[in-house]
Amino acid sequence: MGKKTGLEKEVLRLRWKRRLIGTTKHWGLASKIAVYGLLILFSFVYLYPLLHMLAQSLMSTADLMDTSANWIPTDVSGENYEKAIIVMDYWMSLLRNIYLAVVPTLCQTFICSIVGYGFARYNFPLKKFFMGLLLLSYLLPVQAVSMPNFLLLQNLNLTDGTIKPFLVTSLLGQGVNSALCILIFYNFHKQTPRVLLDAAQIDGAGYFRSYFRIAVPMSTAAILVVVLFTFVWYWNDTNLVNLYLGGYHKDGLTTLMIRLSGFEVKYAAMEFPSITESGLLSRQKTTMNDAIVMAGTMLSILPLLIFYGVLQRYFVESVDHIGITGE
Amino acid sequence: MNKRKKKADAKKYPRRITKRMLREWAQGYFSILPWLIGIGIFFVYSMIRSLQFAFNTVILSGGVQLEPLNYTFENFANVFAKETSLPILIGEYLTNMVLRLPIIVSFALIIAMLLNSRIRFRLGFRMIFFLPVIIATGPVMAKLTGQGAGSIPLISQETLATFLSIFPDYIANPVRDLFSSLIMILWNSGIQILVFLSGLQKVPFTLYEAAKIDGANGWETFWKITIPTMKPMILLNAVYTVVTQSASGSIVDLISSTVTEVGKGYSHSAAIAWIYALLISLVLLVVFLLFRERSDKNVKYETKRVVKRG
Structure with a gap:
């Protein structure tokens, strides 16, 4: 029992x-x-x-002062966005920013892809040494070399407020985090079966044909990830833009991030042209501008969000196939 | 053993450079040529220049001219004399690293394991967790922390403050910073999640099944299978975290702001940059020593046996 x-x-x-x-x-x-x-x-x-x-x-000024309206605005108003668009000179900055981000991204992706392919596919003397150099250039802080680099570009008359310095550095594989992109491509191309490339060679495919016909189509996942990352890095970058373009110019090339970092000052100057005293200015900053600053921030990451929304499906899937993990 | 044999072979039969090999070399060098030029100009040469700046006086008169110093480390001595805040900044950098590195890496591992398990809406969750990869940089972060969006509202600041008042300032301050920017720290783990996720997907499922059959529970399989197989990824992620966390911060701001300051200039900035580079290298070395693979031969051997048996 x-x-x-x-x-x-x-x-x-x-x-x-x-x-x-x-x-x-x-x-x-x-x-x-x-x-x-x-x-x-x-x-x-x-x-x-x-x-x-x-x-x-989305909140109006009244909502901001009202502590009961903590999350949901009582009346959704687009006035903050309207103001932010004017302060940031949004549409013009957007176009310039797209130009400034897309062109280096494409250059960097192409160059990193071919360099990563070269490292993965071929054996040549000093390869280990160059791989070490690649790693070192990734690990050491950029700040150690950014000043000499700038001086060099200046001596070559490339820093004339155009896209040239970005183009040169990305085409020479020295753009934002280029080393990381090369490593991603290197890992990916190492996984592509060697037999395939050998077979192509036997069939008479030369260097370019085996790269463009086999390596590139096989590495679409890596290309997607690198394009997304690089675009984001260039979009969010302020250091390089400040260095190469001298920051904010009224009619020159600029990015939304630069506009955003100078947002409060610009807004205060626009809204209260007579007040120059810093005390009043900072007070306005803390009480009034919150919503508008947030609207500006939202506007400057909106293109990224849209870009991510379009690509995310492929991105999230391709993450599975890509060997960032480096074994 | 094998390696030694190979070396002996190489001595016995010296490699003949064939035409085919030459062609491969040429193709290899052709592929990496743009990068090779770039690394020469923008890394090696700039490194040398930067070192020259740090060990000379830079005079800007119609271009950059270098003048020798009174003694070798004069610039470095000047840095420590003029930048009184530098030791504090270095201390903050180190405590931040010690606090943030384990949080970011372990959080990323947890999220990756959750995302890798059998869940519904996997794509949706993944989309949310990769989102910070897109926006977690630059002025956006600064604006968000400035607006107080960086801290979790659930944690009461007062309780934390009273709790922390027991500790001395040099512990209390970083911990307070940690909590007030916890979201921002977690936001920095997007890529790390990605790396762990693609690593987790390569662990053969048979391993876990074999362990289950042998009577291991979830806790044991985590420590005996997941962690050992993830060890290379942990190292990779730790290195990545150190590099990205070091790419911005108060020392970086100091480096870029001192360039234009009167009485400081290029040499001063270059000296700080090199001190910083040394600091990062030290941190990376510590990370490497902590997370490198030690005597993992046993584990690998056992894994192989398990796979064979399965």
């Missing part, structure tokens, strides 16, 4: 364990709650700044 209840207890215990924690094949309730709970919690943490920004940017 006692034995039987013991067995029954054991069965009951196992059944509950299966329901709550689950088996190898199926998850129980507790595991599910834990996993989804964590995921949703982290998703909230990740999305919180964006949501905060969006909510703030």
Whole structure:
């Protein structure tokens, strides 16, 4: 009798364990709650700044002062966006920024792809040494070389407020994080089966044909990731733009990020042209501009969000295939 | 053993340079030619220039002219004399690294494991977690932290402040910073999640099944299978984290701001840059020593056996 209840207890215990924690094949309730709970919690943490920004940017001045309207604006108003568009000279800056980000991105992707392919596919003397140099150029801080680089470009008369310095550095594989891109391509091309390229060679394919017909089509996943990253890096960059273009010029090339970092000053100068005292200016900054600054921030990352939205499906899938992991 | 044999072979039969090999060399060099020129001009040459700046006085009169110093490390001595805040900044940098590195790497591993498990809306979740890769840089972050969007509202600042008042300032301050910018720190783990995820997908599922059959529970498989197989990724991610976290910050601002300051200039800035480079190299060395693969032969051997048996 006692034995039987013991067995029954054991069965009951196992059944509950299966329901709550689950088996190898199926998850129980507790595991599910834990996993989804964590995921949703982290998703909230990740999305919180964006949501905060969006909510703030849509609020009117009255809502900002009203503590009860913490999240949802009482009346959605686009006035902040209208103002921010004027302050940032949005459409013109957007066009220039796209030009300034897209061209170096394409150059960098192409050059890094071919260099990574060269490192992965061919053996040549000093290859190990050059790989070491590549790693070193990635690990050491850019600041150590950025000043001499600038002086060099200046001596070559390339820093004339045009896209030239970006073009030269990206075409020579020294753009923003180029070394990382080369490493991504290197890892990827190392995984492409050698037999395929050898077979192509036997069939009479030369250097260019085997690169463009086999290596490039096979590395679309890596190309996608590098294009996305590089575009983002160039879009968000302010150091290089400040260095090469001398920061903000009224009619020169500029980026939305530069406009954004000078946003408060520009706004205050526009809204209160008579006040130049820094005290008043900073006070305006802290109380009034919050929503408009958020609208400006939202506007400057909007193109990135759209770009990501278009590419994300391929991006998230291609991440699975690409060997960034470097083994 | 094998390596030694190969070396001996190479001595016995010296390699003949064939036409085919020459062609491969040529093609290899042709592929990397643009990068080779670039690294020569913009890295090696600039490195040398930067070192020259740091060990000479730079005079700007119709171009850059170098003048020798009174003694070798004069610029460096000047840096420590003039930048009184530098030791504090270095201390902050190091404490930040010690605090942030484990958080970012372990958080990325947890998220990657969650994303890799059998969940619904996987694409949707992944899209959210890769989102910071897109926006987590530059002025946007500065604006968001400036607006207080960087801290989690659930954690009460007052409780934290009273709790932290027990500790001395040099511990309390970084911890307070940590909490007030926790979201921003977590936002920095986008790429790390990506790396872990693609690593996790390469771990053969049979390994886990074999462990389950042998009676291991989730906790044990995590420590005995996931962590050992993820070790190279952990090293990679730690290095990546150090590099990206070092790419901005107060020392970087100091380097770029001192260039134009009167009485400081290029030499001063270059000296700080080299001190910083040395600091980062030291951190990387520590990271490498901590996370390198040590005597993993046993694990690999066992894994192989398990795979064979399965």
